Amino acid sequence: EIVLTQSPGTLSLSPGERATLSCRASQSISISFLAWYQQKPGQAPRLLLHGASNRATGIPGRFSGSGSGTDFTLSISRLEPEDSAVYYCQQYGRSLYTFGQGTKLEIK
Amino acid sequence: QVQLQQWGAGLLKPSETLSLTCAVSGVPFSDYYWSWVRQSPGRGLEWIGQVTRRGTTSDSPSFRSRVSISLDTSKSQFSLNLTSVTAADTAVYYCAKHDSSALFFDYWGQGVLVAVSS
16 A cells, blocks of 8 residues: 655744645555545545646645656745635555545644 | 436344445436445445446455445436345445446445435
């Protein structure tokens, strides 16, 4: 099983700043197999990015992704109060889907 | 628009069977794969299993064959059965639609909290 480790656990930033969230895989994965989700309290996860950098339908351009191999990054520019949420990475490999433990983003 | 509406019993006793159903609308049901994912404070987001458009199922080894997933294409529904539940199965359970590549989940149900307690 491929384990995804996200860092930091919690990130506290101000509106207008840039957030950088990390997702590290225990072994190399294809870019195509990496996705990012946003989850707000009481809601289901919402797909943000797939294929590591492709925005899902309706996702603003402030959200971007990068990375390859074992290291992937979700960047959120010009933070807004509504970006406060937990962000998860997810991968598919060896017939198994796994998620990272999440990064909580707080907007001061 | 795509909607996944799920329901099922929210309170179970140990050793009972968890049963949930997810109804899909707004998308050709037979064109996609469908999955169940759960979320608990201790285990985070955890993929349970999936059913393909042909009715083939696969599930996570973590559930040791306790999982059964079925689909009813006539009703655009799919269901989850998880047998011999314990307190460790207490979680919010989500149904989810795969994208056309089946690599990720592009739509989710609203979630159902299932608690296991004697």
